[in-house]
Amino acid sequence: MSPIGPGHDWRVVRPDLKWQILRRSWRFFLWAMYSSVGSMMLGYDFGAAGTCTAFPSFVKQFGEPFEGSYLIPARVQSGWSGASTAGDILGVLAGGYLIDVIGRMQQGASGWQLFLVGRLISAFGFGIVFVNSPVWIGEVVRPELRGFFLCIMNGSIVLAQFILSCTAQGTSKINNDWSWKIIIILQYMFVGKIWDYLSIRNKLSTNSNVSLRQVPLIVFYPFFPESPYYLLKNNKHESARNSLEKIWGKNDQELINAEMERIQANVEFSEGMIAEAKLKGPLIVQAFQGINRKRSLIAMIPPAGQQMIGSAFVLTYITYFLELIGVTNYFLVSLILYIVMLISNLSAFFVVEVSGRRKLLVPGMIVLTLICLIMGIMGCLTSKAAFWVSIVCIFLWAVFYQITIGAIGFALSSEVGSLPLRPVTQSIVGVTQGVTGWVMGFVTPYIINPDEGNMGAKIGFVFFGLGIIASVLVFLYVPETKGLNFDEIDYLFASGTNPRKFQEAIAEYRARGQSVKKEDLAPKSISYENEKEGVIVEQQE
Template sequence: MGAEGKNMAISDSAAPGKDAWKDALKSHPRALLWCSYALLTCVMWGYDGLAGSIVLAIAQFRKDYGQEFEGKFVIPAIWQLAFGAGGLIGLVGGGAVTGVAAKKWGRQICIMVAYVFSVVGVFLQWFSPGNLPLFFGGKVLTGLPLGVFVTIAPTYCAEIAPAALRGAVTAGVNWSIVLGQCLAYVVMRQTQSLPGPNAYRILFGVQWIFAAISLAILPFFVESPYHLVAQGKDDKARVNIRKLYGDNTNAEGMLASIKADLDNANQTLRAASFRDCFRGTNTQRTLIAMSTFVVQAVCGISWIIGYMAYFLILGGMSDARAFDATVGLSFIMLVGNMFGWVLIERFGRRGTALWGAVILTLTLFMIGVMSILPVAGALWAQVAFMAVWSFTYQATIGSVAWPIITEVSTSALRGHTQSLATITNGLAGAVSGVLLPFAVNPDQGNMGGRIAFIYGGFLSLCCILIWMYYPETKGRSFAEIDRLFEMGVRPREFRTTVLLPAKDAKGAA
C-alpha cells in the first residue's frame, strides 16, 4: 500500500495557536512586532541589493566610473560583473557563516556584527567616486550583512509567528525586500539629477539610517524560544515565551511543544551540522528549499528588477521616463506581494508556486515576442508585460519561496537549511550576474528583450519540477510535516494525506 493512503499517529504542535487570522493578530501583537523587526532588516537587504544595480542608470555614476562608447558613457562589462560578484560574495559568505554563528552566539550578536559591516561598507562606497576597486570593496562588505539578514529573518519569523499567520509572515520577508527596492527607486529618482557624486552616493548613504534605527532597537531583541530550548536554556526560553505571547500564556505547554518538535527531528541544534541536511529524508527537504531560489533566478528577476532602467535607456527611452517606469513597477511589485499573503493561505504553497510559474513563463515569452516586432510602441508593450510579470512574480514565486523554505526544513535544521538556501540564492544570482552584462550591454551581446526567451525556456522546465517535487504544507504543524516526509508521501500528495491523532491511530491499528 502506498504511503499516501496511510493514516499516521502524530501529536499536534501546540505552538502559538491554530488561531484564525483575526484572533492571531489580536492575541499575539508582541510576537508580530518582533517579527516586524526581523523583517526590517530585510528592507535593507532589498535596498542595498537593488541600489548596486540601478546605480548604473545614473548618468553621473557612468561618467565617474565608466568609459565613453559611441558618445555615451558605459560601465565596462567586466566591472559590472565585479560589482555584482562583490555583493554576491558577501551574500554567500554571510549566509554560510550565519548558520553556524547564530547557533553558537545567537541572532542578536549576528545582527549587530552585520550592521557594523554594513556601516563600514557604505563608508567605502561613499568615498569611492572614480575608484572602482574601492567601490568593489564596499560592495563586498555590504553584501555580508545581507546574507545574515536573509538567513535570520525567515527562520526567526517562522519560529515565533502564530501558526495561522506563519505563511503570511514569512512571505513578509519578500514584501520587506520589495519595500527596500521601492525606497531605492524613490531615492534614485530624487537624487539622480543632483550635481556631482551626490547624484549617486546619497543612494548608498541612506543605509546608515537603516542601521541607526535597527541598532537602537537591538538591545531589546527577544530571542526565539526554539533557539533557546535547543541550547538547553529552558528558563530563558520560558521568560521569552511570556515576553512574546503575554503573561497569561501557557508557557509550560508551549515549552513542551517546542521540545516535542525538536525531538521529532531526532536531534538538537547543538548536534546539528550542514552534513545532516543531506542525510535521510532531510536530503529531499533541503533540495526543495534550495531549489526555490533557483526558480526565482530563472524567472528573470535579476534582469527585470536590476537592469530595468538600464535596459530601457539603452532601448532609447529618456532617463526620466526610464526612472518613472522603474518606480512604477516597484510599487506594482509591492502591491503584488500583499496579494501573495492571501494567495499563500488560500491556495497553499504548492498551488501558488505552480500557477505563478506557469503565468510567468507565458509572460516572459510575450516580452520576447514584443522585442522582435518592428512596430511602434513595442518598447512600451514590453514595459506593460514587465508590469504583469512584476505583479505576478511578487504575488507568487517571490512570496511563496520563504514559507516553503522554513516549513519543509526540519525544526532542528531550519537555520542550516536557510543558510544553504541563501548560498544557493547567491550562486544563482552569480550566474545571472556573470551573464547579464555580456548579454545586454550594447558593446557585447546587445540582446535586449530577446533574453526573455531564455528565461522563459528555463522556467518552463521549473514548472515540471514544482509539480513533481513541491509539497503542500499549508495548515500543517512542523511535527506533521516531519511525519509526512518520514512516511515517504510523495510531495504532490501531501495535501490529501490524512494524519490521525494518536489515540485514533491506535484504535485503527
Template sequence: MATVEQLSPEKHDIAALEAAVSRDEDLQVKAKFATKHEKESTFLEAIRLHPSAVGWSMYFSLGILMASFDPQLVGNLFAIGAFQKDFGYKFKDSYIISAPWQTGLMMGSPIGQVVGAIFAGYPMDRYGRKKTFMACMFVTTSLIFVQFFARSLSVLLAGELLGGLVLGCYVVIAPAYASEVCPVALRGMLTAFVNLTFVTGQLIANGVAAGTHRLDNHWAYSIGFSIQWLWPLFIIIGMPFAPESPWWLARKGRFDEAEKSLRRLASAKVDAKSTLAMIIETDRLERAMEAGSTYWDCFKKINRRRTEVATGVYSIQVLSGIYLVGYATYFFQLAGLDGDKAFDMGIGYLALGWIGTVSSWFLMLRVGRRRIYNIGLLIMAIIMIVIGILDCAPDYLDRPSIIWAQSSLMILWNFFFDISIGPVAYVIFCEVSATRVRSKTIAFATAVQATVGIIMTVAIPYMINPDQANMRGKLGFFFGGLSFICLIWAYYRIPETKGRTFEELDIMFELEVPTREFKSYVVDFHNSARDTKEI
C-alpha cells in the first residue's frame, strides 16, 4: 500500500486523508455506485438532482461576458464615426484607424490572455477556483478606469493589454469549474454554456455599438467602456455564497469541505459520500498513472495526447475564422453595406450565433462531440470557399445582391460555428484533460489559442483594410483552406468522449485506445492497465 505522503503531496489533513484512502470495500462500492448512477442519469434527471450545480456553473461563466465584450467592443469602434475622428486619420472622404493601430488594439486582449491564462493555473491550483475568480473580478473593476478615461490610442492600448491579463483567467476558470461541479449528463451543456456567454458578450457589445454609433462625441465609445462596470457589480454580490470545486478540495485532502460542497451542489436525494468516493478513486487512479499536476506534466507521455487534442480543438476556432467576429461590422461596411445596415447585420450575425449555441445543447444530447465538431467544421469550410468565389464576380461593387449574399453567408457561417466547434471545443478540452492537470491543460490550450489569435490579429487588418490588401470576401479562400487542413487533423485525432466518466477516460487514454474506437470501447475496470487496488 502506498504511503500517505506518496498519495498526497499536499499535506493539509493527514488524518482525513488516511481515512479516505483506506482500501476498504465500502469506498469501492460507493465509488462504483456513484459512477453507475452518473452514467445512467438522463439529462432531465440530472437537472432535477443538481439544480445548484447548474446555477453556480452558469454564475462562474459570467466572467466570460467580460472576456468577450471587451474585444468585440473594440472591433466595433473601428466602424464608429466619433472614434474614427478622435483616434484616426483622414483617408479620402472619411476617417479610419490605421492598420497598425487596429492590430495593436485588437492584439491587447489575446496578448494579455496568453500571459493571463498561463498565470491562472497557479492560483487556481493553490487557492482554488473561487478565490481566484474573486481576485480577478476586483482587478478587472479597477482596470476599466484606464479604458474609460483613455483619450489616446497608446493609453487605450495599455488598458487593453492590462485588461487582457485578467480576461485570460476567466477563460480558464469557467470551463474548469463547470466540468468539476456537474455530473456526466450535464457536463456537455454546462461547459458549452461558456460559449453562450462568449456570444452573449459579443452580442451585447454589438448592440451597444449600434445604439451609440450615431453620437458625435466621445460618449459614442465611452458608454461602451462604462457598461463593463455592470458585470462585476452583479457578480460580486454572489461571491460569498459560491461553493468551491469539490474536486479541488478533495485533491487538497479537505474531504469534509468537499462533501459539504457536493451537498450544496446537489439535492438531498444525491449520495454526496458516494460522489466523493468516486472523486477520490479517480484522483488515486491518476496518481497511479503519474498524471502529475504541473505544466511540465501536461507533456508527459501519459498526458501528451490529451494536451494535443485540447489545444487543437481550441486553436481551430481561430484558424477557421472566428476572429472575423470582432471585425464583423467593419467587414460588412467594407463589403459595401452602409453604416446602419452594417451594424444591423453585425447584430444579426451574433444573434443567429446565440441561437446556434443553444441549439448545440440539444444536439449534444443525441449526437457525439466528435461528429458534431467534424461535420460543423466541414460545412464552415465550404461556406468560406463560397464567400471567396462570390467575391471574384465581375463588377462586384455594382451588384448589391452579391454583397448581401456574402453577408448572409457570413451569418450562416457563424451559426454553424456556434452549433458545432464553438461550444463543443470547450466540452472536449474539459473532458480529455486529466483532472489533476485540468486547469493547467485548459490554461495551456487557451494560451496557444490566444497566440494563434495574435497572428490573426496582426494579419486581418492588413488583409481587409482598404488602404492595404483590401481582400474583402476573398478572405474566404484563406480561412476555408485552413479549415480543410484542420478537418484532416480533427478526423484522425479527436476522440469521442460523450457519456464517459473521467475515470473511464483516464483508463482509455492510458491504454492508448485508437481515436475511432473511443465511441464503442468498453472499459474493463478489473483488467485495466493500472488497477487502482494496487495503490
C-alpha cells in the first residue's frame, strides 16, 4: 500500500514523504498559484517603467534632448519609481489590516477595482492583493511543504517579469508608440480590463463587448476557497470544512478531518499565545511588543537584503542598463537573463526543502556580495574582456539571487511571524521591501543615467558595500526553520534561543520527549549555550 494511500495518518507530519504529498497537493498548488496573482502584478509593475525606458519612441515622447538624442532625466525616472512604490506601501499596509477584517478571499475584489487610475493607484491595488498569497499559503499548506509553496511568491514575480521581457523582445520590432503601449496595456491582463482600455482609447462602448472582458482571474474568483484558518478563527466550522474540500477534494475525509484538527489547534495555540503574552492594542503595535519585536525585525531582514544586494536595480532597470553599457541587442539579452532567472527560481522550490533556509541564505549572500565586487572592479576597466565579465557577473548574480534570497527570503519572512500576527507581519515585510526598494529605485537613475552619475558597471561597488551589511545581518539573525512546525518556532522565540541555534535547540527539546505547551510561550525565560556540553538550557530571568 502506498505510504499516502487510503488509511494514511494525516495527523502525523512526515517530512520524509514530502514529494509524495506534493503529488497529492495538485489542487492546492493551483489555488496557491491563483492566489499569487498579486505577486505577478507587482513583478510586472516593477519592471514596466524601466523596460519602457529602453524604447526609443518612449524616450522621445517623455524625454528631453541630450547630446543629439533624447534622454529621460534621472529625476523623472525616480519620480515614476517613487509613485509606484508609494502605492505599493500604502496597499500592503491596507491589505494587512483588511485581510484580518474581511478575510483572505475578499482581498482581490477590493484591489482589482483600483487598477484603472494611474500608476500610484494601480500600485496601491497591487500592494493589497500582494499580501494575500503568503498569508493564505502559510495558513493552509501542509507543514511538509511549507517552504516549497512559499517560494511561489517570488516565482510569480519572476514569471511576470519573464512575460514582460518576452513582450518587450517582440514589440521591439515595432517602430512607433505601440512598441511600449502594448506593455502598458498588458498590465490590465491581470484584472480583465484590456477591453476597457481599448474601448476608452477608441471611444467605443464597453457594454457591447462584455464577454471580451472576462479572463480566468475574474471567472475563478467566486470559487476561490477562503482560508480555513480565518474561518475557524471566526467559528465558521462548516464553512472551513467546505473550504478544505475545495482545496483537497471530497474523496479523502480523513485528510479533511486531520486538517480541521491541525488548523483548529493552530488557532487555539495562537489565541493562547496572545493571552500568555498579555498583548494588547492594534496588531501593528503587538507586532513590536515583547518577543514579537524580534520576530518582526528578523522578518524584515530578507526583504531589505534583497534590495541591498541589487534587486531593485536588476529587476527594474536591467534592460535600460544593458543599453547604456553598450549591449547591442539588449532586449534579447534581457530575455535570456529572465529565462535564466526563471529556471533558477524553479530549482529553489526543491532546494529549499532539501537544504533549508539558513544554509542557502548565508553563503548565498556572501557569493552575491563578491559578485557585486567583481562587477564593480570590471567597471573600472575599459577592455572588451572586462565588458564581458560584467555581463557574466549579471547572469551569475541572477542565478544565485533566485536560488537563495530571492525565493527563500519571502518564505522565511512568512514563517518567522507568529500565526495571529501573520497578516500584519506580511504587511511589515511588504513595507520594508517597499521602503528599501523605493530608496534604491530612486537613487539608481542618478547612479546610471548619462546625465548624472553614469557609473556603468561600477554600480557593483554600491551593492558590494550594502551587501556586506546585509550578509552580516543574515548571518547573525536568520534562523533555520526547516522541519519546524509553528508551535516549535513559537517556543524557540519565546525561550530566547539564539536564532543561529534553532536546530540544535529543538533537537535537544525533542530528545527529551517534550511537546510545546502554552505556558512555554510566555516570554519569561532565556536560553544560553552551555560551553562545556554545547546544549541549550533554560534559565529564568
